Amino acid sequence: MNVKEIAKAMKKDAPQLASTQVEERNKALEMIKASLEEHKEDIFKANKEDLKYADENGVTPAVKKRLKFDENKLHDVIAGIDQLISLNDPLHKILLKRELDQDLVLTRISVPIGVIGVIFEARPDALVQISTLCIKSGNCAILKGGKETANTNKALFTLIKEAAIKAGLPENCLAQAEAHSEIDELLKCEKDVDLLIPRGSNAFVQYIMNNTKIPVMGHADGICHIYVDKDYDINKLVPIIIDAKTQYTAACNAVETILVNRSVAKEVLPVLNAAFEDNGVKMRGTEEVNDIISVEIMDDFHTEYLDLVVSIKLVDDVKEAIEHINFYGSHHTDAIITENEATAKEFMAMVDSAGVYWNVSTRFADGFRYGFGAEVGISTSKLHARGPVGLEGLITYKYQLVGKGQIVADYASGASSFHFKDL
């Protein structure tokens, strides 16, 4: 079957998966867990092929670490599945129950989104996390992982799908797209795919967003800011900023721009200068910044470096910082360093981002760190799910209305009237 046919078959099976009880979905997760453990040597063997290919193509140790799937990674994904099993069922929850009139009852219940397409980077653990999150939330999923771990993905996917079907889930609950060309096919399945979650580079996510009619959840940019207020604590300053910039530079929640209150610039900038130099971070900034410490002069704050480079700018006060962030930012995660509660509260209220932090590194923006278990991605959209997206972001609701033959004409004429009583 090609992607279009797979999506059509999934759409047909989706209501069946949506109707399953949590016991059935948890049973599938248990069987997936058991199968991964039982066949772990096959997975490790497949992973060795991917790593060999990576070596031949000279990938960096950092990338290799991500590609690797060993006993430790297996342990982590198994722990993740255990956590997922322990979570409450997100489906069939009664979100509202209201008697509109006698014998006329409206219920809003949680249901899965339906058919989801997830395109993710070369990380075998991501395949396990995403597929199990979709199973727990009752969503059918088409998965396309990075080609650098094609062998590992295939081994993992085959085990997961077999176990899910053995556990009684519908035939088309999961599918894997392997060729890059299948992404473009997937983008055209707006009739059958309800949601796309692309993860990866800014350009890649932009490409997806611009080339499909399917709703897209995720983020392209991650231009995160830290504002150093005049009431900053010197002991928090360097640890937070160095963590946010260097702990994982390629992450979307790494900081790109530091805004410093002009009144404390002369004391803050030299401290930052020393810390950035110690950590190999290249500094760019406005002329004003260059008057105090030596930086590459620039005046464009739209760049997401994802590298050991940082932009620095001075601002008058928290108001100017908020304006800068709301204008140049990507509404992802932004932090303030201050000991002044009123200033912090103003910042957190007025900055229009999914995450607004006070005296904390921006790197905390992550589903695991928020206690959501795994995440399918981070959303900078303001509709549906915002910030790290776990189980909750994978469900929607429907309204059920049960009556005894009521018609609207009687309510329009005044013969009947609503009494709206929440049950």
Add this chain to the structure above:
Amino acid sequence: MNVKEIAKAMKKDAPQLASTQVEERNKALEMIKASLEEHKEDIFKANKEDLKYADENGVTPAVKKRLKFDENKLHDVIAGIDQLISLNDPLHKILLKRELDQDLVLTRISVPIGVIGVIFEARPDALVQISTLCIKSGNCAILKGGKETANTNKALFTLIKEAAIKAGLPENCLAQAEAHSEIDELLKCEKDVDLLIPRGSNAFVQYIMNNTKIPVMGHADGICHIYVDKDYDINKLVPIIIDAKTQYTAACNAVETILVNRSVAKEVLPVLNAAFEDNGVKMRGTEEVNDIISVEIMDDFHTEYLDLVVSIKLVDDVKEAIEHINFYGSHHTDAIITENEATAKEFMAMVDSAGVYWNVSTRFADGFRYGFGAEVGISTSKLHARGPVGLEGLITYKYQLVGKGQIVADYASGASSFHFKDL
């Protein structure tokens, strides 16, 4: 200011409106109410100009009824504002509060979406409902109403905006677009407008969806179905179907297709035939239907008539009905007529629509009838809001994280660990 400039100014003012307390927003609603009452003669006068123009252009009585804004309509919108004032604040609600680690607290709070563009049909009461819903939910709004009520809209908008600003809301909380050409300008404001809500014809909504990068909430099609099961109650059959088809044919929740269980077709179709003929409804159907009653033969079920026309098809059972609805439907509102609880439950679980009804007319799909007060529209999307959209559909959330200088490196190294305690 042109629309682009208005949107930019609104985006800047949006955090200020988002930070207002409910008392301030309710005060604005009170002042709007008072102003509409005080200046009602000016509004009625403006409306007379619109009605005169409508008469000159020979609009139908049904349309004229919608354009009219008189003492009765004023009474209704005032009652709507009163209801809105009485509703709880949808903002600043703590949706989650979790201690991630000692002195590291994550809070999810409800916030407005930001800047919303609403394009709606020529109905002056809609302008009042939409603008007051946006104020209560703390959203800035650009409103574009139908040109047939341009004079009434202008009079209403001027009073509403003046009162809102007098009450202390930010200068750019509301704006009105008057020229049709401004819609295309609005579609290009993806940097500053967070959400578009278009109401109107299928073609118009499709046009909006296909020509903007701004998220769109609403529906294009409303292809609603009623399935007559073999266990139907003859007393409910005709009232429900006639109400769903004829009570307001132009509504998106009017029924377009009747699916009849084949085993009862010979008794059901003649009854429907008589009822449809009595009500001037033209019948179209498959050859099989035509063998029992005389219909125009057809076999395409993708059409939304919005008129006194109905499609009829026979199906084997509830399963085939579900498949037909999920394939041909628009995921709006679909109903089953049956006395069999198991069949009804299967239908309501498996039909993938915003509204799934049992023994009730599809015409009940409406914000007022669900007890939401006014509605900004009905969404057939599965993301964010689904079905009739009131206050709740106009908010999102943000995550606030408050710490004492924590950094991710300590959690990555194992020096610190999360304990996730919900507060």
